Amino acid sequence: MSSPELDxxxxxxxxxxxxxxxxxxxxxxxxxxxxxxVEQLSQVDVSHVEPTAHANDITNVFRAxxxxxxxxxxxxxxxxxxxxxxxxxxxxxVE
Amino acid sequence: xxxxxxxxxxxxARLRARELSPVDAVNALEERIEAIDPQVQAYLSRDLAAxxxxxxxxxxxxxxxxxxxxxxxxxxxxxxPCTAASKILESYRSPYDATVIARLRAAGAxxxxxxxxxxxxxxxxxENSAYQATRNPWDLSRIPGGSSGGSAAAVAARExxxxxxxxxxxxxxxxxxxxxxVGLKPTYGRVSRYGLIAFASSLDQIGPFTRTxxxxxxxxxxxxxxxxxxxxxxxxxxxxxxxxxxxxxxGVRLGIPKEYFVDGMDPQVRANVEAAIKQCESLGAELVEVxxxxxxxxxxxxxxxxxxxxxxxxxxxxxxxxxxxxxxxxDLLDHYKxxxxxxxxxxxxxxxxxxxxxxxxxxxxxxxxxxxKVRTLIxxxxxxxxxxxxxxxxxxxxxxxxKLGERxxxxxxxxxxxxxxxxxxxxxxxxxxxxxxxxxxxxxxxPIGLQFLGKPFDxxxxxxxxxxxxxxxxxxxxxxxL
Numbered sequence: 001m002s003s004p005e006l007d008x009x010x011x012x013x014x015x016x017x018x019x020x021x022x023x024x025x026x027x028x029x030x031x032x033x034x035x036x037x038v039e040q041l042s043q044v045d046v047s048h049v050e051p052t053a054h055a056n057d058i059t060n061v062f063r064a065x066x067x068x069x070x071x072x073x074x075x076x077x078x079x080x081x082x083x084x085x086x087x088x089x090x091x092x093x094v095e
Numbered sequence: 096x097x098x099x100x101x102x103x104x105x106x107x108a109r110l111r112a113r114e115l116s117p118v119d120a121v122n123a124l125e126e127r128i129e130a131i132d133p134q135v136q137a138y139l140s141r142d143l144a145a146x147x148x149x150x151x152x153x154x155x156x157x158x159x160x161x162x163x164x165x166x167x168x169x170x171x172x173x174x175x176p177c178t179a180a181s182k183i184l185e186s187y188r189s190p191y192d193a194t195v196i197a198r199l200r201a202a203g204a205x206x207x208x209x210x211x212x213x214x215x216x217x218x219x220x221x222e223n224s225a226y227q228a229t230r231n232p233w234d235l236s237r238i239p240g241g242s243s244g245g246s247a248a249a250v251a252a253r254e255x256x257x258x259x260x261x262x263x264x265x266x267x268x269x270x271x272x273x274x275x276x277v278g279l280k281p282t283y284g285r286v287s288r289y290g291l292i293a294f295a296s297s298l299d300q301i302g303p304f305t306r307t308x309x310x311x312x313x314x315x316x317x318x319x320x321x322x323x324x325x326x327x328x329x330x331x332x333x334x335x336x337x338x339x340x341x342x343x344x345x346g347v348r349l350g351i352p353k354e355y356f357v358d359g360m361d362p363q364v365r366a367n368v369e370a371a372i373k374q375c376e377s378l379g380a381e382l383v384e385v386x387x388x389x390x391x392x393x394x395x396x397x398x399x400x401x402x403x404x405x406x407x408x409x410x411x412x413x414x415x416x417x418x419x420x421x422x423x424x425x426d427l428l429d430h431y432k433x434x435x436x437x438x439x440x441x442x443x444x445x446x447x448x449x450x451x452x453x454x455x456x457x458x459x460x461x462x463x464x465x466x467x468k469v470r471t472l473i474x475x476x477x478x479x480x481x482x483x484x485x486x487x488x489x490x491x492x493x494x495x496x497x498k499l500g501e502r503x504x505x506x507x508x509x510x511x512x513x514x515x516x517x518x519x520x521x522x523x524x525x526x527x528x529x530x531x532x533x534x535x536x537x538x539x540x541x542p543i544g545l546q547f548l549g550k551p552f553d554x555x556x557x558x559x560x561x562x563x564x565x566x567x568x569x570x571x572x573x574x575x576x577l
Contacts, residue, residue, distance in 0.1 A: 015451040018436035038395040051467030054297035055283040055523020061326035075190040079417035091430040
């Protein structure tokens with residue numbers, strides 16, 4: 001396992017969260033300690049071990065490709081912070 | 096005895112005998128909540144009129160007919176708030192019922208009240224709620240555990256007959272232990288998560304908080320079973336989880352995992368758990384020492400896998416379809432970044448950052464993939480242990496309830512509070528916590544939990560074992576002086 005090189009400012013941008021300088025400094029210290037702790041996993045020999053994604057031995061679950069009732073438009077829009085003409089409004093992405 | 100003192104089973108008997116009506120039950124809880132919740136602060140909101148109306152229509156002949164049940168504020172109930180104790184969902188109203196809610200209603204139960212939690216179920220003390228800090232009913236200066244602290248405190252304080260919570264790394268069992276009630280985490284795949292706000296999808300399970308093991312089985316009967324809306328729910332035979340209750344422990348082999356009795360655990364916890372295990376032996380159980388050799392790695396694996404999954408699950412909170420949206424964003428990137436900065440609390444941000452980091456290019460193999468491989472070894476530990484025994488018995492939490500504020504500045508120390516509960520989620524097995532006595536700090540009694548861990552889909556047996564122990568003690572009858 002590589003040594004922790006966490007750059008909180010860079011990762012916060014990947015995660016699309018603004019952080020204050022104080023939060024960045026605090027997280028840098030706190031998460032640095034957490035990463036030091038999880039370094040212990042490098043002691044484990046996993047060279048012949050398959051990863052577990054989840055606990056059940058199932059992979060894909062399919063059903064017939066048939067339309068089924070879902071949320072009505074009104075219910076689906078009820079929580080949208082901005083909406084117009086029966087559509088969710090998104091902040092402009094193209095000029 | 097007051098109405099609010101009744102177990103679910105006793106309440107049902109009264110309802111069916113027409114000595115009480117479901118509306119009486121709702122009213123009794125409301126009165127109790129008004130009297131003590133200003134101190135306990137378990138409830139975030141409740142819709143009394145809707146609950147009374149539903150209670151008035153309830154069919155008491157159904158399995159949970161007329162029984163009010165409190166809901167962790169992370170499970171959708173049509174028309175009600177579902178805040179996840181986060182500012183980002185402050186104004187959200189659920190447009191549908193979670194499957195567990197639809198099933199509770201089909202069984203005649205009345206969802207009543209929204210219970211506090213650590214924001215997005217991330218925490219072990221319920222102090223990470225954006226709204227309020229729930230108190231431990233046994234000592235109001237102490238935490239109730241978490242993340243389902245409101246669900247546990249409400250049952251312990253007798254301001255709910257039973258509640259639902261969710262358990263990703265111990266969030267049902269640990270608060271149940273610290274508040275002195277019964278908390279059950281079903282096997283991964285046993286209960287549908289449709290309508291549960293997702294935290295870590297390979298670990299999350301919904302389960303009940305109750306005052307007795309029998310009530311726990313009654314609630315699991317109602318909520319379990321495959322659901323086409325959750326492809327991880329499994330097609331297992333429908334069982335009556337109360338069917339084995341009353342059988343004794345003769346011939347039952349209980350494994351004691353030696354790694355779960357560590358230096359640094361509270362000596363009163365250790366003493367009570369050891370006495371409880373002796374009690375199981377005196378009831379006929381055969382004790383065998385077993386080893387779960389990868390236990391020390393469980394917390395590290397968990398905080399990689401759970402944060403990785405959370406960082407992906409919480410990407411949906413983007414201020415577009417629901418939830419908080421930042422004012423006057425200058426472009427879409429600014430919209431996302433300020434919406435999430437303003438909406439999420441500190442611990443949620445911290446975990447999203449960690450999860451994003453362990454999944455990021457260059458670190459995925461070193462952290463996430465390695466954690467998934469160690470997870471395999473942790474699962475195999477349990478498979479081997481269960482070849483030697485029917486269930487495992489151990490402490491639920493290494494500590495008694497701690498003081499509010501004691502650990503909020505030290506995330507790592509807070510994470511280590513889950514050391515005995517996390518492995519069950521990683522392995523996908525079932526587990527429950529049942530009261531096994533009290534410690535005493537500064538003259539105040541604080542509950543201690545005994546944890547039983549069972550094989551996948553062996554909840555009926557797990558409840559049988561816990562019931563046999565519970566019925567040989569009076570611990571579950573003790574109530575806080577509220």
